[in-house]
Amino acid sequence: MLWSRGAPRGVRGENPTIREGSAMTEHGDKIWKNGEIVDWKVAGSTSLLTHTLHYGVGAFEGIRAYRRGDGNTSIFRLQDHIVRLAESCHLVMMKPRVTVEQIVDGCLQVLRENSMSEGYLRPLVTIGAGAMGVYAPNNPIETYIIAWKWGAYLGAEALDRGIRCKVSSFSRHHINVAFAKGKLVGQYINSVMAKQEAKLDGFDEAILTDVNGYVSEGSGENVFIVKKGVLTTPPLSASILAGITRETIITLAREEGLTVKEEYITRDELYLADEVFLTGTAAEVTPVVEVDHRVIGTGQRGEVTRRLQARYFDIVKGKDDSHPEWLTRV
Ligand SMILES: Cc1ncc(COP(=O)(O)O)c(C=O)c1O
Incomplete structure (x- = not known):
């Protein structure tokens, strides 16, 4: 049996003037994990038994940093985004091992370590590897911050x-x-x-x-x-x-x-x-x-x-x- 049933019929095709979704994401080489800056490779070794990967319980944020006219960089509404991340975790009863203040600071560190004057920050909280049942209250909670370059989202x-x-x-x-x-x-x-x-x-x-x-x-x-x-x-x-x-x-x-x-x-x-x-x-x-x-x-x-x-x-x-x-x- 084939996994794919072929191209969908009746596709009118993408609007040629507004393309999105095809390019590889250009990410920073340094990420932040549970309070420390680590190499991208560390994320690459994330376990396939990561609970979030299987059952979807995880929380994330999307934050933008902009280069200002004066050459400096500012992150827009950083604190508000991390407070919302904490609220998302609260809803699903995930308790990150790091504080809101540490994550706020982590966002600044990730931009500095990757020498990015502009970009998109993606804090992500996952339930890590351990028990594989749906109920896995003792699995470790991992917090990551990734940064990548992102222009206008819709073109x-x-x-x-x-x-x-x-x-x-x-x-x-x-x-x-x-x-x-x-x-x-x-x-x-x-x-x-x-x-x-x-x-x-x-x-x-x-x-x-x-x-x-x-x-x-x-x-x-x-x-x-x-x-x-x-x-x-x-x-x-x-x-x-x-x-x-x-x-x-x-x-x-x-x-x-x-x-x-x-x-x-x-x-x-x-x-x-x-x-x-x-x-x-x-x-x-x-x-x-x-x-x-x-x-x-x-x-x-x-x-x-x-x-x-x-x-x-x-x-x-x-x-x-x-x-x-x-x-x-x-
Ligand atoms: C489903 C959904 N609604 C609304 C928004 C807009 O939220 P915000 O302005 O905080 O980015 C987002 C983006 O995060 C979203 O994913």
């Missing part, structure tokens, strides 16, 4: 020209099935399936609804709509990750005098919005110009999206110093 043009999304046939996890507030390894099967389906159907990204049909989030991003100048994003009680970029954008929008509502959004409200955009550490602030073949607004990045995107990039790159509390100098 450089996506930030200006916007992307095309598909409302996924996959629903976001019901809140009693998984922990929406946790950034947990195994839960990402849902994101991978939705993203894969969207790409194979010729779109750039998936937008998932919850089991009741309300708009939830992208495969790795939160969703905002703009209608008559008012922003709406699903509330934290929805099946969404409490995105740090989401919270950043809510703060910036209110500072700009805009009204932001945290309310459930229906699929038709998404289609009828003047503007739609996605937020996330990887995707930053990405305009959505089409959903399920419906053009959104003018079919181009909207004015509200452009303003908030500009403000976001000015802050993360140190050109706008209105939120020094969000930036940690490397």
